[in-house]
Amino acid sequence: MSKTIGIDLGTTNSCVSVVEAGNPVIIPNERGGRTTPSVVAFTKEGERLVGDAAVRQSVTNSARTVSSVKRHMGTDWRFTVDGKAYSPQEISSIILAKLKKDAENYLGETVTDAVITVPAYFNDIQRQATKDAGRIAGLNVLRIINEPTSAALAYGLNNGTPQKIMVYDLGGGTFDVSIIEIGEGVIEVLATNGDNHLGGDDFDERVTGYLVDLIRKEKRIDIKRDPAAYQRVKEAAEQAKKELSSAESACILLPYLALDGGSPVNFECTLTRAKFNELTGDLVDRTAVPVRNALTDAGIAASELGKVILVGGSTRIPAVQDKVFQLTGIVPSKSINPDECVAQGAAAQGSTLSGNALTLYGGGNSILLLDVTPLSLSIETVGGVATRLVERNTTLPVHYSQIFSTAAPYQRNVEINVLQGERPMARDNRSIGKFRLNGIKRAPAGVPQIEVTFDIDANGILTVSAKDLDTGRQQSITITDNERMSDAEIEQAIRDAQQYAAQDGIRRGLFEVNSEAKRAVAEAQELLEKTKKTMPKDEKKRLKAEISDLQKRIAAEKPDRMTEGDLEQIRGAVRRLRDHMGTQPGGSGQGPGM
Amino acid sequence: MIDDPYKVLGLSPGASAEEIKKAYRKKAKEYHPDLHPDDPTAAQKMNEINEAYDMLQHPEKYKARREQEAKKQQENARYSGYGGQTGYGGSSGNGYGSWDGRQSGGSQDRGYQNYGGWTSDFGGFDFGDLFGFGPARYNTAPQPQAGDPPELVRAIRAVQSGRFGEAIDILSRMTSQYRNDRWYYVSAAAYKGSGETARAQDMIERAIQMNTGNQMYRQYRQEILQEARSETGSYYSGSSVSPFGFFWKFMIGLMLFRMVMTFLQMLLFGLPFRF
Numbered sequence: 001m002s003k004t005i006g007i008d009l010g011t012t013n014s015c016v017s018v019v020e021a022g023n024p025v026i027i028p029n030e031r032g033g034r035t036t037p038s039v040v041a042f043t044k045e046g047e048r049l050v051g052d053a054a055v056r057q058s059v060t061n062s063a064r065t066v067s068s069v070k071r072h073m074g075t076d077w078r079f080t081v082d083g084k085a086y087s088p089q090e091i092s093s094i095i096l097a098k099l100k101k102d103a104e105n106y107l108g109e110t111v112t113d114a115v116i117t118v119p120a121y122f123n124d125i126q127r128q129a130t131k132d133a134g135r136i137a138g139l140n141v142l143r144i145i146n147e148p149t150s151a152a153l154a155y156g157l158n159n160g161t162p163q164k165i166m167v168y169d170l171g172g173g174t175f176d177v178s179i180i181e182i183g184e185g186v187i188e189v190l191a192t193n194g195d196n197h198l199g200g201d202d203f204d205e206r207v208t209g210y211l212v213d214l215i216r217k218e219k220r221i222d223i224k225r226d227p228a229a230y231q232r233v234k235e236a237a238e239q240a241k242k243e244l245s246s247a248e249s250a251c252i253l254l255p256y257l258a259l260d261g262g263s264p265v266n267f268e269c270t271l272t273r274a275k276f277n278e279l280t281g282d283l284v285d286r287t288a289v290p291v292r293n294a295l296t297d298a299g300i301a302a303s304e305l306g307k308v309i310l311v312g313g314s315t316r317i318p319a320v321q322d323k324v325f326q327l328t329g330i331v332p333s334k335s336i337n338p339d340e341c342v343a344q345g346a347a348a349q350g351s352t353l354s355g356n357a358l359t360l361y362g363g364g365n366s367i368l369l370l371d372v373t374p375l376s377l378s379i380e381t382v383g384g385v386a387t388r389l390v391e392r393n394t395t396l397p398v399h400y401s402q403i404f405s406t407a408a409p410y411q412r413n414v415e416i417n418v419l420q421g422e423r424p425m426a427r428d429n430r431s432i433g434k435f436r437l438n439g440i441k442r443a444p445a446g447v448p449q450i451e452v453t454f455d456i457d458a459n460g461i462l463t464v465s466a467k468d469l470d471t472g473r474q475q476s477i478t479i480t481d482n483e484r485m486s487d488a489e490i491e492q493a494i495r496d497a498q499q500y501a502a503q504d505g506i507r508r509g510l511f512e513v514n515s516e517a518k519r520a521v522a523e524a525q526e527l528l529e530k531t532k533k534t535m536p537k538d539e540k541k542r543l544k545a546e547i548s549d550l551q552k553r554i555a556a557e558k559p560d561r562m563t564e565g566d567l568e569q570i571r572g573a574v575r576r577l578r579d580h581m582g583t584q585p586g587g588s589g590q591g592p593g594m
Numbered sequence: 595m596i597d598d599p600y601k602v603l604g605l606s607p608g609a610s611a612e613e614i615k616k617a618y619r620k621k622a623k624e625y626h627p628d629l630h631p632d633d634p635t636a637a638q639k640m641n642e643i644n645e646a647y648d649m650l651q652h653p654e655k656y657k658a659r660r661e662q663e664a665k666k667q668q669e670n671a672r673y674s675g676y677g678g679q680t681g682y683g684g685s686s687g688n689g690y691g692s693w694d695g696r697q698s699g700g701s702q703d704r705g706y707q708n709y710g711g712w713t714s715d716f717g718g719f720d721f722g723d724l725f726g727f728g729p730a731r732y733n734t735a736p737q738p739q740a741g742d743p744p745e746l747v748r749a750i751r752a753v754q755s756g757r758f759g760e761a762i763d764i765l766s767r768m769t770s771q772y773r774n775d776r777w778y779y780v781s782a783a784a785y786k787g788s789g790e791t792a793r794a795q796d797m798i799e800r801a802i803q804m805n806t807g808n809q810m811y812r813q814y815r816q817e818i819l820q821e822a823r824s825e826t827g828s829y830y831s832g833s834s835v836s837p838f839g840f841f842w843k844f845m846i847g848l849m850l851f852r853m854v855m856t857f858l859q860m861l862l863f864g865l866p867f868r869f
Contacts, residue, residue, distance in 0.1 A: 183615075183619065184616070184619045184620075185619075185623065186619045186622060186623065188619075292762070292766050293793070295766060296766060296781070296793075299770050299773055300769065300770045301766060301767050301768060301769045301770070302766075302767070303767070303769060304769055304770060352628055352629070353628060353631070355631065357629060366623075366629065368622060368623055368626055368628065368629055369628070370622060370626075383823075385819075394644075394648070395644050395647070395648070396644075397627070397637055397640050397641050397644065398641065398644055398645075399641040399645065400645075422792045422793075422796070423791075423792050423822070424791065424792060424795050424818075424819055424822035424823075425822055425823060457627075457637060458626070458627050458628055458637070458640070
């Protein structure tokens with residue numbers, strides 16, 4: 001049976017892990033890195049770059065490079081390149097496909113099953129989008145699990161002491177906080193809260209904005225107009241942020257940033273930690289409300305926590321660590337790696353789901369994760385009120401039903417509008433699906449009895465059904481949200497991805513064939529030069545014809561539209577040339593060091 | 595719905611909170627579908643285990659449902675069918691649920707609702723909420739009471755003088771053993787004051803769950819819900835004027851809406867259903 005991998009699909013960085021000998025280990029990428037930047041680039045030659053390779057060329061190719069796509073999951077955002085509009089799911093699938101390949105290279109076998117993590121505060125549509133991205137990448141997604149829960153699982157594997165812990169997860173683009181109880185091999189989520197649009201990217205943006213203003217003041221140029229220079233400023237801002245986590249000040253050097261009236265503009269400045277804290281103080285403060293709300297929902301005070309775990313790269317910022325201490329009165333634990341623990345927890349859960357539950361450190365007890373639904377689920381009732389059926393932080397799986405009636409006399413049908421969110425009025429929540437129950441018996445208002453049932457399985461998949469208790473008529477949900485990809489769209493995306501993979505093979509083949517052909521041409525020309533005097537005239541003519549034929553073929557190559565047959569033709573031309581050379585005295589007939 | 599949560603968890607009635615938690619974890623390990631993927635009944639069993647655990651932790655949430663079901667059975671027994679009755683559900687109007695927040699659903703709703711099911715966009719405006727809440731009126735502002743712990747009294751003082759943030763701070767530092775219905779009620783007031791209406795509603799629901807007989811809490815819930823409604827109102831009226839100015843704008847909007855609806859009904863059905 002093939003192994004199940006755990007993927008932390010992050011906003012800025014992704015990480016993949018697999019369980020080996022009872023322990024989740026991190027799978028390095030092809031460059032040996034333990035995390036891979038969640039960046040995708042489309043080169044002008046039609047090649048797709050993922051990770052470090054995409055980051056490296058982003059300065060010169062910023063318009064064709066996508067980063068932080070996770071922020072757009074579940075929206076109708078599109079990234080257009082070469083006339084094709086890519087959905088967030090498709091861009092994410094390119095990253096996932098790369099991680100899958102890294103895992104296959106590492107394990108030496110095909111990988112299909114995966115557990116992918118999402119921020120705890122992702123709604124149903126965002127989760128579904130992530131699952132779809134996995135499908136497009138050719139993965140069978142066994143489960144979508146919450147990032148802080150996953151981190152707690154990784155922590156719980158090594159620390160079985162019964163206690164309540166807080167996971168404070170400030171990543172590249174999202175903030176999550178979960179209160180989790182560990183005990184007797186069970187990891188139970190008590191409450192979760194967060195902010196889907198708060199993360200390291202926002203810190204970078206603040207510093208970038210500050211630098212842009214500074215450059216405008218000092219050098220009198222608007223750097224935002226120059227995409228390449230702006231990209232360099234952004235990278236310098238991120239670099240400075242990272243340095244300030246350990247140093248009190250960071251030096252920013254940007255030589256030859258732009259041209260101003262023909263002379264180069266050099267920019268240099270020093271950013272102190274104090275200035276950085278001033279620029280980003282409000283972002284750090286924004287984490288306070290979710291922390292407070294999660295604690296309130298769990299029904300405990302911060303003093304009842306046994307431990308606080310920091311997850312996500314942004315928790316390296318000293319001001320963030322200070323804030324956590326200020327909010328909880330607890331010095332956060334540094335015993336787990338904030339970049340890797342989420343993927344490790346996912347791998348551990350993957351192992352459980354494929355029938356090999358891991359055991360707790362020091363005990364023969366197999367570990368069980370009990371997760372919750374992060375947002376309340378309700379239906380819209382009279383007056384536009386959101387009537388809750390499943391409250392947030394309810395442990396999964398859950399089955400809940402309630403009886404409703406009609407509001408108007410002789411009403412023949414009811415519309416069930418399923419909502420996700422905490423606001424009392426329907427219109428302030430997110431509608432995640434609608435359906436209609438018809439054929440209700442004519443009766444005065446309040447007489448018909450309609451049972452509405454919410455069912456969420458351990459996978460977090462929600463089914464809503466309505467049943468008329470008089471007639472026995474029943475109707476279940478059909479999601480009609482237009483931001484969700486339809487099955488047909490997903491199938492198309494899967495086909496596109498497969499086609500791209502095939503095209504990718506051709507592109508690589510072409511690269512080899514090309515260098516071989518060029519070498520053969522060079523050798524043949526050398527041979528011509530060497531045997532200028534000895535070679536018969538017609539032989540010379542034929543050889544020259546072969547050379548120019550091959551040169552024409554190379555010039556006419558179209559990497560995007562070539563088939564395996566086209567490649568074969570070029571190979572044939574190379575062979576003919578080589579055969580021809582082989583019959584000549586002085587021709588080697590063989591390329592050196594093939 | 596399960597009948598006996600203790601039985602589902604393998605406990606005898608009156609088990610302590612610690613025993614309940616232990617039993618829950620044990621049962622979860624025995625039946626959770628993640629650990630027993632080959633057992634087709636695992637999911638169903640786990641649903642029951644989760645429901646039993648929830649029932650023991652939030653008994654009030656289920657109490658209303660039991661009453662409702664008991665009532666239904668009773669009425670079913672009394673009438674051979676209920677087609678002839680009017681006003682099923684009595685004073686709770688069109689709401690059966692334990693906390694659906696529309697107990698005072700007014701008759702105004704029904705005039706233009708005869709096509710859209712129970713989810714009318716604009717039509718379901720509840721006039722009762724604007725004009726009053728039945729005969730009994732309580733002062734819903736928190737006052738210190740005998741038996742309140744000193745921290746709670748400090749929080750109440752903070753709410754009284756409008757320092758809502760400070761009140762929330764004091765309240766969230768109080769440990770779980772102090773979190774009774776009073777704690778939730780004062781929290782509701784603090785969150786309402788700081789403009790976090792959704793939170794305030796959660797808090798008052800919990801207070802009601804813990805102390806079902808308290809009419810003042812129920813009235814306070816209505817006040818919070820009213821605020822939530824006016825928040826939504828300003829969202830589509832696009833104005834940030836005082837609630838009273840908004841009210842008149844809303845009334846004018848409502849009248850225009852009714853005129854348009856009547857016109858549409860005339861167009862569709864030939865004659866107006868009612869004016």
